[in-house]
Amino acid sequence: MIHRLPPGPAVLLIILILLTFLLNQTIQQPRIREDNGLNNNPDYIIENLSGVEVVHDKAIRHIFSADVMTHFPEGDITYLEPVDFLIIQPDKPVTRINADRAELTAGKNDIYLKGDVVISREEEADKITMSTQFLHLIPDADIAKTDQPVTIARMNTIVNAVGMELNNRTGRIELKSRVKARDDKKPGSADRPSNKK
Numbered sequence: 001m002i003h004r005l006p007p008g009p010a011v012l013l014i015i016l017i018l019l020t021f022l023l024n025q026t027i028q029q030p031r032i033r034e035d036n037g038l039n040n041n042p043d044y045i046i047e048n049l050s051g052v053e054v055v056h057d058k059a060i061r062h063i064f065s066a067d068v069m070t071h072f073p074e075g076d077i078t079y080l081e082p083v084d085f086l087i088i089q090p091d092k093p094v095t096r097i098n099a100d101r102a103e104l105t106a107g108k109n110d111i112y113l114k115g116d117v118v119i120s121r122e123e124e125a126d127k128i129t130m131s132t133q134f135l136h137l138i139p140d141a142d143i144a145k146t147d148q149p150v151t152i153a154r155m156n157t158i159v160n161a162v163g164m165e166l167n168n169r170t171g172r173i174e175l176k177s178r179v180k181a182r183d184d185k186k187p188g189s190a191d192r193p194s195n196k197k
């Protein structure tokens with residue numbers, strides 16, 4: 001004689017076995033999401049950030065500040081907005097660099113500045129200001145360069161060029177192309193003697 005289970009308990013037993021199997025699969029192998037949209041979101045944001053780096057053997061100080069720092073795990077990229085760098089070295093004028101945005105990538109020592117980028121060497125007797133829309137900083141080599149239009153102002157002289165490389169160790173500025181210079185004399189200043197005949 002064949003004994004049959006009543007249909008109600010058999011259905012409940014099958015459902016219980018399926019739920020146990022699904023729960024076991026979920027715990028042992030978490031599903032990886034197909035879309036990577038989560039990685040495009042920042043993993044942390046810091047506001048009102050400032051920091052100091054001191055190179056003791058050279059008595060150099062690098063000071064920076066930013067209103068917002070945002071880090072993205074994809075590509076390990078950090079953005080600082082707006083950013084202000086201050087470089088203080090013995091026997092050299094203070095150098096200040098401001099930009100709307102800075103981009104730093106982990107593993108590389110390069111800093112990419114974007115937006116209204118202004119570099120100023122703050123020496124009263126010989127102040128120099130440079131402005132551009134993009135600047136690539138290489139801190140280890142003390143080099144700043146751009147392939148974008150740049151304007152350099154020193155006393156009454158204004159120089160415009162496309163592309164520039166500044167070596168902060170040597171103080172040398174190399175202008176790449178389309179260099180134009182003009183001397184903006186203030187009204188009432190004496191004209192310089194001319195060598196024209």
